[in-house]
Amino acid sequence: MQPTSGKVTVDGFDMSNKKQRAKGRALVGMVFQYPDYQLFDETVYKDISFGPKNMKLSSEEVDRRVREAMRLVGLDFDEFAEKSPFELSGGEKRRTALAGIIAMYPKYLVLDEPMAGLDPAGRRAVLEMISEFRSQLGCAVVMVSHSMDDIARSADRVYVLRDGKIFRSGTPSEIFNNADELNEMGLEPPFASRMASELRRRGFDIPRGIYTNEALTECLAAYGKGADHV
Template identity: 50%
Template structure:
């Protein structure tokens, strides 16, 4: 099982003076069970790539396959494959709308037609994953919570759908250091449970360190580097070109020593293996 991207090219505003090639012949395979970070400067194509993973936008050329199914062709199978990819966009709390935390997290599972008991279980589980106490917060208004807690509710709403692949776009953007740390710990715990493949978009190497087993660096719509963190962090020229800063050496050494999620060799592009 994997997400396979082949020769993916995407151009915005084609045949206008504003035409922009956002992705240029991208080839990637993301194996089930991996924790992959997608890093790169603003404008490098991260969001465009991410939006291809569940069919929000379709390639100008090339294919995106989820568990072998081309998500831009065919019928029911295509929809099912798209649903196995959960998307958490930047500042997801702006999309909260229900009166209670419970109702907001339950919205997706209910829409998928789950029975109330099953919805209940999903909400409890998702809240525990994001570190929100069920009894304490279930009836709270999401709008009465702190920024970090609102972010957790929004993420729980996607986690409750139990996607096989969870894509998080800059999940810590705008959070204070404590909320940021706590959220990254929650993401780590969710990954450790073992049922979710995580693809985390970030331009912050400090967020990625200690979490991702593989880093894909995008630069100007191309894959500039793809490999294990300790190898990527050595590629100073690529990091610099992509506007990324290598983490502090001691932090890197700690991460390598404690490496919780060694990358599987079959997760790497052949050229990097």
């Protein structure tokens, strides 16, 4: 995809320049919403090795990376390596797709709606995996999502897009401060920040910037004690 105007650079590589684009792409790993867009090969092993092979790595290196990627996404090598990606369950497919990108050791990992269509346990597992990649591989993660609760749990920085423009940017606490504004845009702010804003409306003095259950509970506990003293 090319911008119609402006310039996208990845670590200084101009993405509109054909030669530099390839180098830029190698740094960015992109995982799309549906794993079915990506899986194609006979076995899980071959599918995951597609990316690393395209990077012209030695076969030992490819093998090492595939094994590591499978371990990171929680797919048992002996059980899954020789399976066809098409006979996997939805969650396993997603793990395979993720592994296919992880094995390329991207410096930046871009995830487009990684949690869509998963059950609660699946969502938790994917979130945990993502933070694991960050700590183990040291890659930066860009997550595109409309699940504010997921974002609240994992992001350092949030950009809110509206009609193709950056509408707001900041830390989660800055962004989720204004629950009503996000609500109007059709986005659902994290539950804790909606709750905080509802309580404020009811006359409670809840400090701004609360967006997790933990913070809200702590604040309400203090509130309760404060009330005791009065």
